[in-house]
Structures are given as C-alpha cells and as structure tokens.
Amino acid sequence: xxxxxxxxxxxxxxxxxxxxxxxxxxxxxxxxxxxxxxxxxxxxxxxxxxxxxxxxxxxxxxxxxxxxxxxxxxxxxxxxxxxxxxxxxxxxxxxxxxxxxxxxxxxxxxxxxxxxxxxxxxxxxxxxxxxxxxxxxxxxxxxxxxxxxxxxxxxxxxxxxxxxxxxxxxxxxxxxxxxxxxxxxxxxxxxxxxxxxxxxxxxxxxxxxxxxxxxxxxxxxxxxxxxxxxxxxxxxxxxxxxxxxxxxxxxxxxxxxxxxxxxxxxxxxxxxxxxxxxxxxxxxxxxxxxxxxxxxxxxxxxxxxxxxxxxxxxxx
Numbered sequence: 202x203x204x205x206x207x208x209x210x211x212x213x214x215x216x217x218x219x220x221x222x223x224x225x226x227x228x229x230x231x232x233x234x235x236x237x238x239x240x241x242x243x244x245x246x247x248x249x250x251x252x253x254x255x256x257x258x259x260x261x262x263x264x265x266x267x268x269x270x271x272x273x274x275x276x277x278x279x280x281x282x283x284x285x286x287x288x289x290x291x292x293x294x295x296x297x298x299x300x301x302x303x304x305x306x307x308x309x310x311x312x313x314x315x316x317x318x319x320x321x322x323x324x325x326x327x328x329x330x331x332x333x334x335x336x337x338x339x340x341x342x343x344x345x346x347x348x349x350x351x352x353x354x355x356x357x358x359x360x361x362x363x364x365x366x367x368x369x370x371x372x373x374x375x376x377x378x379x380x381x382x383x384x385x386x387x388x389x390x391x392x393x394x395x396x397x398x399x400x401x402x403x404x405x406x407x408x409x410x411x412x413x414x415x416x417x418x419x420x421x422x423x424x425x426x427x428x429x430x431x432x433x434x435x436x437x438x439x440x441x442x443x444x445x446x447x448x449x450x451x452x453x454x455x456x457x458x459x460x461x462x463x464x465x466x467x468x469x470x471x472x473x474x475x476x477x478x479x480x481x482x483x484x485x486x487x488x489x490x491x492x493x494x495x496x497x498x499x500x501x502x503x504x505x506x507x508x509x510x511x512x513x514x515x516x517x
Contacts, residue, residue, distance in 0.1 A: 232453055234269055235324035235469075241275065242473050244299075245315035245511040246495070250306035252503025257303040259497045261510070262434075263288075264318055264473040265297040268454075271321040272473070280312035293346055295431070295478035296493040308503065315511060320473040325456055327466035331376040334445040336427050337452060344444065344452075347429035351480040352491040353400030354417045356424040360405060365425025375428065375445045376466075382422045383457055383465050390415050392460050398491075415459035416441045420479070432479040434492060435472040436512050442477065472514075 246259045264272045277286065279301075287300040301314050328334065340348060350356045368385050369378045393409040401421040404414035416432055419441045423430035429444035433456060442454040456468040480489040485498075497508045 232268060232455065233326040233328065235326050237321045237323045238471050239319060239321050240471060240473070241515040242318050242320055243315055243511060243513050243515060244318070245278075245313060246301060246497075247311060247313035247509045247511070248303060248306065248497065249311040249507045250308055250502070251506060252308045253306070254499050254502040254506050255305040256500030257306065257497070257506065258499075259301040259303075259314075259495070259508070260298045261301070261495050262475045262493045263297050263299050263316065264320055264475055265290075267474055267477065269323045269325050269468070270474050273319045273321075275317045275319050277317070278313075278315045280314070282306060282310070282312040283314055286314065291476075291484075291493050292482045293478065293480075296476035296481055298493060306506070317515070318473070322471055322473065325466075325468040327455065328453075331466070332374065333448050334374075334376045334453075335448075336375040336378070337429070337444070337446050340429060344429045346478070346480060347431045347444065348424050348427070351420075352489055353398055353413075354421045354424075354479060355400065355402045356421045358402050361402060361418075361421050362425050364405065365422045368422060369426040378426055379423060379428055379443050379445070379455075380465060382419060382426065382428075383459070386415055386419045386422070386459060387463070390418060412439050412460035417479075419457075419459045431477055432491075433474060434476045435470060435474055438470075438472065440468070440470070 242264065244261055244263055246261055248257055248259065264270065266272055279286065282303050284302040284304065289298050289300060291298055299316065303312050306312060337344065355361055368381050372378050389408065390404055391409040392411060394411045399410055399414050401414065401417035404410035404418045416439050420430040420432065423443050431442055432439050433442055440456060440458050442456045444452055444454050446452045455466045457466060458464040476493055479491050481493050483490045483493060495510050499506060
C-alpha cells in the first residue's frame, strides 16, 4: 500500500483464465502470458463506535480485471447494520471501490464487511522480439493521461525534462529507449525505504528512494520521452508499466520492476493488482489523487470511531 494513504478517521492496520482478455483500450492486445496461478484474497473493514455514531461511509479499493488478471467475488459477509454494498469504478477507470454504508452504531458497537476474491493471475512473459516496438506517434485520448504530470510525478519539471532528453538522445527505438531509462534509474537511484512519499523529483535530487520513488522517476522519464507510462499498485508494493506499439500500430502495456529483482517487460508477481494509474478523481476529495486509498467518513459522532482495514491472502 502507498505511504500516503489518507484516512479521515481511525488508524491503518496491516493486516477466467488469463487468455484472450483485452483491457479498456480497444487496440491493445494482451501481452504474452504464462500459466495462471489462482489465489484467494480477503479485503474488508471493521468499524467500532467509541461513542454513538451515524452516517458512516467507508470506501475500499478492490482488485479488478486486467489482461493478466481475472477477478471473481467468491463471497461477501456483512454485519446486520450494513446496507447493501455498492461497487463503483473510479475515473479515469483504472480502479474500483466498494462503498460500505453504516447508518448508525451505538457506543461500543461494531460492524464489519469481509469480501473474498478469487484472483487468477498470469505471469507476463514479454514479447518474443523487442526491436520492432515503437513509441506511439499519435497517442489517442486514452493514452494522454499517461503522458503528463501526476501527483508526485513531475514530468514537466526542467530537471526531469533535461534528463529525459539526455537518456533518449542516442536512439529512436522505443524498447531500447525505455530500457535505457530503466537501467539509468536502477543504476543511479539507490533503494532506501522511506515512510514518506518524496516523489520523482526528490528521488532524482537525493539519489535514493523506495519502490514508489523509483517507479515515479521511471514513469516521469518515460513520459518525457513520449512513452506512455503508469503506476501499478498491488498490496505492499508498486511497479511501473510502459506502452509501446508493434509495426501494425497495435499497442501493449509492458511491466517492469523499478525496485527489487530486475525484471523488464516481464512480471511474475502473484499479488493481486488493485489499480493501475497515478492520477485518480476520487468523489468527495479535491484534486487528483495518486492512489485510491481506504477512507472512512462519519457525519455525527460523539467520538471518532476506530477502524481496522483487512487485506490478506488466504492460505490454500
């Protein structure tokens, strides 16, 4: 989960087959995929009133379908105080939420929701050949959000723009250019965990960061070279994807690990994808959000309720 999760109340507690599926982009073929792995994952929330409380609304990000991932809701458990759950997509479409509404809780009373998902996840194998993938010359409306600035991804800042032009100066080949950016980030940004999100520009200036900073800088430099790129969020981690086109103009998103074991154009991560993107318009919040975080709101409470968020893999 990202370091900048914003909880309005309470505290955070850590607690189909993959073939033939297309993403939201009409011209986007699936990447080559490996054998599927099926895991069960639980996501939920428990709210306890420390004083009488009404108008409680919680939102939680949940996994959704992607070319390498198919998701099935196996079961949902809810306390009697909980109204029927609502599921919604967050603009521009790379994330889903479940909305939990609890009209009232008496002092000391608790209510909870637990959703169990079956996630079929395939490894991304990468293309068989890499020399014929190019940067899209005329990116359509669906790609434009992944070419500009996002929260903490300062694509247009002069320092980032200058470095982007230097890294991409020696080649016009899309795959080679993206690989050059990847190698530069891993060679020049030292992995160091930081509880605060510093963003792409700070990572560039100080020379270190964790998966969020390294992902942000890779994305910013890709975008500065005209390569669409975005964040991929999974429980406890994030990594980037970049977008290139084949000779027929058909595009594909390719993942890579900015932090951790080297992986470029491939991905073996089994944790479920919670969302893709890094500039979301979340209802009730001002400005774009880097990540669709868990939130809890309440209209009238004698005291703030306690909240526990659940996110865990179930043992087979």
